[in-house]
Amino acid sequence: MGIDRRTFLKGMGTGIAAAVPGSSLLLRKAEAKQIGAGKEFMGVLVDTTRCVGCRSCEIACAEAHGMPVPDIGDTKALDKIRPTSVTQWTVVNRYKTDKGEVFAKKQCMHCNQPGCVSACLVKAMVKREEGAVTWDTNCMGCRYCMVSCPFDIPKFEYNSAVPKIQKCSLCWEKLSKGGKPACVEACPAEALTFGKRRDLIEEANRKIYTESGKYISHIYGEREVGGTGYLYISAVPFEQIGFRTDLGTTSYPELSKGFLYSVPIVLLLWPAFLIGVNTITKRKNEVQHGEGGKR
């Protein structure tokens, strides 16, 4: 093919943009922003076989973002599976598996092509060049990001008159200055590794291949929902440690792409068709038939 579908649609869209005042009807392709020159998405590799469930990361996270610091002395907290919350951007859960107790840290996965970002109609949710997905205060509070997140991560402050969306930001402020996320710095067990996403996948594969039998042959997040910034390796199947394995490898923005691509086509062809039908059906004896209001 000399011209692919996207180029064709883009060209078509541009045509309408010129024709239709209020070109905001136009929709650009539903992908995350292109990676900036020379920058690669950063991420975190979580080795669940190394996590000891000390919850140091929870404390570091709370301190770094001014949230109430959890009491890690309270071991009962691990008895039930906790989701992240408006005051806890990351939590460590304990799972009973085939190979005994396994701890798994949960937080925003920082998808390569995040559903929440393409859901946001005011660009309050942004995929940063460094790979972090962050939230800003121009948010309308519509909570469409919550509906669109495959991991149910964004949390909303329902009990506030000035509510915010709360979620892990991958400590983006520190990242942009060359720092590391607070949780990674705090981890005493070297369960968390921060680095370029590409390098982390290499490292994960190296571990899986060299430490034979220790890990299952799957990096969670390498392909899930189009790839995520957080990557996990595990000794047990991921279903057993609270991960959804039915999400598929298609990125979430891709799911509404078909509809969005149909928009310029409908806006272009439908009115033309309607005007055509209107002209054809106009009866001869009603040539002077005014529009509207005739009853």
Added chain:
Amino acid sequence: MNTVSALEEKRQLKDMLAFIRSELKPKGKLLTSFNVISGSIIILGAILILYRLVRGIGAVTNLSQEFPWGIWIGFDVMVGVAFAGGAYVLTFVVYILHSDKYHSIIRATVLNGLLAYVFYAGAIFLDLGRWWNITNPLFGNKFGANSVLFLISWHFLLYMIAEFVEFSPAIAEWLGMRKLRKVLGSLTVGAVVVGIALSTLHQAGLGALFMMAKGKVHPLWYTEFIPVLFFVSSIFAGLSMVIFEGAISHRVFSDKISHEDHAAYDDMLVGLSQGCAVAMFVYFFAQFLILIHGWHWALLNTTMGWWYLTENVGLVAIPCFMFLQGARYKNQMLIRTAAILTMVGIVINRLNISVIAFKWWIPFSERYFPSWMEIVITMAIILTEVWVFRWIVNRMPVFGKPPAWAEEIHS
């Protein structure tokens, strides 16, 4: 001479203001049982809305982190907009296909559609946690143009303008503004064309919102064709609403409707019910194909499966058949019953996708169920719309004939 015309103008303006002031006063008895009951619900609703604005959404709703959208979105917006679909379907029939049969109900339908958008889409305002940012998708430099919701917000706004233009001749007739009436009347077909294109997309768009809820909406409901299903169902949802609203209006505003329009109505009802039947057949057939292609029949013999069958057989296939029979034997009772069943089916369908079949695995005790306050606020919004509708119908030529001078303009 200039002073004379200036004086003349001043006098006219004074007359107009006096006229509007007199029109603002209520007509008819104020203390009817309907007014008292609906009025108190509206007042209670207004208080609860204030409470929500001061204390946050959590203070009045049962929404949770698991269920970010409740009945304000699933019912008010999703169902309200589907029911308002009658406006674009009928304007298509009347202005594009030039079927004059339905001309006498076009204004009431357009008015209904316009008010539905103002009030039910307006209900989004209550649901927005950070409502003061509501203009962000419209002004500024942060357009999330990749978002389906962005498209919907623009379409709602533009469609409201289009519907207002479609209805505006009635306002000009009411105010006796002849020149303006002529200008506005000439805009109607343009507004209709734009309105239909916008409706097609945002009716489908409301369904497309759930494309990214993959894995959260039960597989019997989640399909990549949700947008198409939403669009097709908005046709019969809208027409059923027209039938339902007509049945009530013909009783309540009986004195405003001319004798010939009363007579023509029976014929119209048959046409509307045929339209419903066709759209419902297409919808049912599409659902059937989606079920077959999705290999989902094994799910039918589960609780959710029976619920799915209730919706699609009980509240789509059966009323579709009733519409057909009703049209055939000109049985108004049957047609109206079918319309009500269809509307119930639409309510259930939209709520299924947004609330009931949403995260279906969560146990009953932890599921979202609307609080009484959410329900009261919803009722207050609906009743306010009914009040505004009544106010307009009692003043402007909606059911009744337009003034003679307006008839002349286009004949």
